[in-house]
Amino acid sequence: MDFASPLTLLLISPVVLAGWYAIRKGISRPLMISRVIILSLLIIALASPFTLGTSTIKEEAPRITVISDQTMSVDLFNKDNGQKIFESLKSRTPTTYRQFAGIKSPIGDEVISAAENNNLVLVSDGNNNYGKDLPEAISFVTRTGTRVYAVRQEPIHNDASVEIVSPKNLIIDNENVFNIVVRQAGNTTSYRLDVQIDGGSAYSESITQTERMKIIPVSYTFNSLGNHRITATIIPSGEDWFKINNIFYRSVYVVPKPKVLAVTGDTTSPLYTVASSLYDVTATDTLPDDLSPYKAVVIDNKGAAQLSADTLNPYISGGGGLVVVGGDASYDRGLYNNSPVEGVLPVISRAAEYQGGRNLIILIDTSGSTALGDATTGLTFIGLIDANAINIIQNVASDTRAGVVAFSGITAQTDILPMGSEANRQTLISFVKEIGPKGGENPTDLDKGLRAAEKLLDSVSGSKEIIVISDGQIHPDGVEQMKKTAIDLKNKDIKMQLVQILTSPETLKEPYKLYGDLAQAADGQVTVLNPDERATTLIEQGPSGTPAPTPTATPEVSFQYPLVAVDPDHFITKFINITASVTGYNDVTPKLGSDLLVATNRGKPILTTWNLGLGRVASFTTDNGGGNTLWASAIYSGENSRFISSMINWAIGDPRPKGDVVIQAEDIWGGTPGKAVITASTLPQVKFDGTPLDLTRTGPNTYEAQINLEKDGFHDLSGYGIAVNYPLEYREIGFNEDFKSAIDSNGGRVYNEDEVEGLLLLDIKNKAIRTVEEPQSEKEPFLLAALGLFLAEVIVRRLKDYRKERPQIEENPPKAAPVEPAAEAAE
Template sequence: MNLSLEHPEMLFLIIPVIIVGFYLLRKTKTKLVEWRMLVAFLLVLALASPYTTITQTISEEDPSLVLIQDQTSSMGIFSEEAGSELYKALVANTPTTLVQLTGDKTSLGDTITQYAGSGNQIVLVSDGNNNAGKDLSEALEFAKETSTPVYLVEPELTTNDLSVEIVGDKTVVVDNRNEFGIVVRQASNQSVSYFLEVFVDGQLSQSRDFILEGRNNSDNPIPINQAFTTLGAHNLRVRITPHGEDRNAVNNEFFKSVYVIPKPRLTLVTNEPDSPLGRILDNLYNVSAFSTYPGAAALESSKVLVLDNQIMGSFSEAQIKEIKNYVSNGGGLVVVGGEQAYNYGNYLNSSLEEILPVLSKPSEYKGGRNLVLILDVSPSTAAHGTQADILANAIYIIQNENLRDANAGVIAFGSEGYDVSGGFVFLGLSQNREILEDKISRLTPDEQSKTSLNEGLNVTKTMLSGSDGELDAIIISDGAIEDSYAPSLRAARELQEMGVNLYFIHIHSVAPSQTDKARNYYAENLMKELGLENNYFHINKGERANIGFEPPAEPPEEGEEEEVELDAYPLLEYSPDHFITKNVNLSNATITGYNDVTPKAGAERLVITVTGKPVLTTWRFGLGRVAAFTTDNGEGAGSRWASALYNGSSARLISGMTNWAIGNPRAEEGASLDSPDTWLGTPSDLTLTMYDEGIPELKMDGSPIDLALTGRNTYEASVNPETIGIHDISGYPLSVNYQLEYRDVGVNEDIKSLILATGGKIYTEKDARALLLKDARQNSERQSDEPVSLKMPVLLAALVLYLGEILARRIKEMRKL
């Protein structure tokens, strides 16, 4: 029992009690003083108001519910009165508030935030697509933090609907082939066919039939490779004609505006201007090539300086100072390696190295730890109520401080295994951890009935093949693996033979049935047969498994290090979601040589070899961006370390690296206007930067725009066109498409794991009428700490002692008489 005091300052009264008590004891030397001191102590304690807390279980028979009924425009593909019967059933049995959302925008996030945390439980009757106000994932996280269960009732789909969208850059460079993607979505999950037409500047460019399998093709959009030969405004338009049911026609057409700018100027210092690197740069940019550093004057209008395999001795200190000032003031710098650069070019401790994100000495990084999380998303995890705990344990592991220098991959398995993370992701960067956590939280149970752990282990084997350093694989499951036990055991033994440390986190339901108890045998026995009993963790719902991750083995001391020598070094994307690497496929890219460097603190490794050596490292220097590309130009005076990198899809790494270093590709002259494309009813924020003197004046479709000065030579305005199509802002294009409400069609699958994380569940309308109130009553049970005052018992004890002392004294006196 924990004892606390409401007024602890009252305990200071004990001091005078002690002083008076000891004084009287010295004078009288009688037990009466001791009794009276003890009574005084108790009275002082009573004044301090002692109390304790007891935990009580509170259960509401009639929980308070808020039913949010989505009746916005996108809900037209579902039953017309979705949620009405459920509301009638709920309000007849428990206090239920009805909130209806109407119109052409859905603000689920705002509504959830408004009603969460007030003792309510929230019921969503919606497709789960949020397109206005607070982000839905943030709102559900807030609901989770405030212990507000959120239930999702999926309405019945009555008709299908398709939508189309074009994704890609708005600002592009003249004469460069630009890739745009066409994303098609549908409400149902069936195979549908449609006829696609693509128009470029109003002229039909291509047309043919396509088949969409699944909900959308966002992971593999239809590519449009288009080059524009003239500067200024251009546009793309796509139109789909579904060969089946389609509720809305408004979202079958999409406009994209394109603004074509001159090729950015780039300064290349190289002894091999015709190398693969030189040819790619010359094709994409306005390149001025020099055999030696040309001086500060040549950099004035250049966006990027590229130093290709340059030895330190070819620069004077004054020239390095010029380069440093150029980068500090916003210029980009790309330093390409080779046999005269970095560790071979005397960069170590030089003034040039001060600008670079790497030190020109061998990297001590040996590959660190490579960790794979194998997550069970089979239907049994939903049936046992363990899905949210499986995902929460995975996120808990990713947040482990001892894994900051680890590479992590995430694999999910149900009937099949699949890569969730897109390969290994470096956990040392907070944005990488956030991306992984987001991908994990969006996982939903597999619709197939089979739990095939072996499939997940096989994908793990592929992911870890060729990896160095510490190799770990952690299975997080409800343990229902009996149907795949034998092949799973074989796959696990193969991983052991590769040197992989296997762990099993087994989460079971609160009150498992006899069938569940029988299933529990398989998970534990799997680890016993592998001889890994100590790596088996059997935990309850709500608990987290604490795996003691020891730091990886230290690399050998200097002079003892054994270099890994290979004929070719496959490359890995160390930070796959960075601007440079997100659209690059390095699965088949290899190099035969590199400069051995060490990233500085604060630098970001983007590409490494399989042995852990940095190949592309970036950072910011002042206002500028610096990239250290520590392999050669593909020619390398005959060495040809990286010739494979300049061919096929791998060559995007070069353009991505250079575009990142450029930052803003527009020339800083005249006036520069930027206004992102938008949706009908959603304003676009316009920004105008004036590099020349003059009073800015802009018109949209001939009508003047009111501009507000918000910074030095910077003006802003908000424009909200009232019609769909391409609009003209003084020669700059702005496309306005159908309302955002019609883009995401059908039930949002991505929020299901977030719903489960709040303690809620997902139902059909029929199941909700039968089960939701029962589950809400169960979720209304909560533990409450109630304070209980101990003042009265203390006063009674003081009174008993006082009266007892008087009674004892009277009896003693009577005996004497």
């Protein structure tokens, strides 16, 4: 409780003193105490006590700001849409209009600058390439009372852009994969892709692309040192609005094989085989005192007693790389916990908290058609759907989290609950039993059910799966939208299984065509069940919640744990499709500040990294693929082996040997300043295309220079190549689907163009409820207490006075003695 006039409370002191003085002078003590309390309560009320309470205010005319993106990339859309939306809203609610233009898209900055506890309607492609990160900006303004909406525009022109993604510094005689990324604004484009390396053709093919983004890997091995030039060109055969983004330049620098130290007792393991084929590897069984000759150290299955933190710490802090590989003598099995060597690692060698597991949503059809059935058997679709759903709930593994979504014209759902609790299982079973067909007026709306399931799965980590149980009858009008949703789920690594229920064993056991088409879009098939069959076969598994593996020749192997890229955008995991499973791992917990990149589908860490000083450390908490354990042999073969080379490459960092002058500079985008970092013991003389560069000293041996060029193509920085490409504005084209998820997750919504007129303002009004803190007066309790005490005092005093003044009446008063007559006469 606070007071508006706290100094008024000081008046209580003289009141108390006056009361004490009056009591000393003989005035009634109870009376004075009562008066002091009453006056004190009145003074407290006079000080205006208050508390802060919250109240909700519904705005009938919410304030709206329309932000129209007029940057270059929005030329693919109708740029009048923002003005049209503003015109349609301004007559119905207070609306302002803002726009921004240019060759950069600072959408996040615009969102923050326009936020004033109002509603923002973004008319943009959502491709933020400058300033504040857009999802962070939306999250920030949402917390301050602003709600963000957006309009999903359909492009009126198509365009395609090309980009080459690869490391800058490469190693001689190693196979390198250059990922050619082609993006399009529309749904279909055809083009010819030509890739040239040092003027020679390395790849040429005609491609029809239906994806928004397609990655074409091109492999090449360099056998000479120094600068090399790569050019990727697309020649579209259809509409292509921008020509500037059809060619991309990449300059790479090839260096000798870096020296790597392998501390291992097993030079026949798959790990050593991969490493020795890529680097100049020196093998040793013990960790030497001097690690300075090596760019990275790989420690393979060594106990803490065999490692020296005093040797590793200065080496890593000075810029060295470290990869620590697990096994039966490492991490939790090698006494790492609380040891000095654990201090340099990004993990703690004790069990990690459970973070993943199987996450299952059971989607049950409760549309009107499920009330029907077979007159002969007396079975209904809804009865068999419920029976199969309950069967799955009862039999799913205890380490699974599960939820139920019932779909028809309306959707009902439970939370996603851990199945380790029997009470949670009963909660789901009760929901299934109580939910029933919604009547013929509610047709099958599977798309809403899938979106509700997707939203539930967005809140959890681990493997994600949806099992749809239905009679298989879906309306043809909604099939295309359902297919799009199924593809979206597939792209988010959400597995979808479809079950079709039959009410008679005599029915032909084939799925309905539309239902089968939907399953095909999800890369699956329909499981058709007779009345006496149950869907338990869909959840057969080992303890990990994943399908039980095929037995192998190694008796120790019981289960397989598929690997999942937790961070697919990191240098190590980007553009690498990890399909391997492991049969064992070291149980560790990532430290605060580390990056968990790869885990099992149960959330157990497999690869965790961090930076320590100038160096890099990777904890690979499974084995070398050989030896006694054979946990991770699948990782070291085929495409999965690229993951191992990427991990060691990351630890190495810059593979170039130390020299007198070392230049590091990434390729740059036109109009965006680039930076060159030069390491040298004395002030170097660096020239860019023959012109000396101004250098700024940033450290004892480091210097920096700014490079800002508009002209694309290849350039020379004192023998180190740099490529300049088209402006970044032209790379991301079309509507950014990640934009939608950022808005949805913060309480907004993305509308199609045809939904703006009818739904946009209606939804904004429905959600325009603000919660505000307002002071609420607390005078009344003190005034009522003073009044009550005063009335009580008056009543007590009047009762006392009444008893004091009332005459006492005797029932039988004594009679007076009679007077004698003689005495009267004498008188």
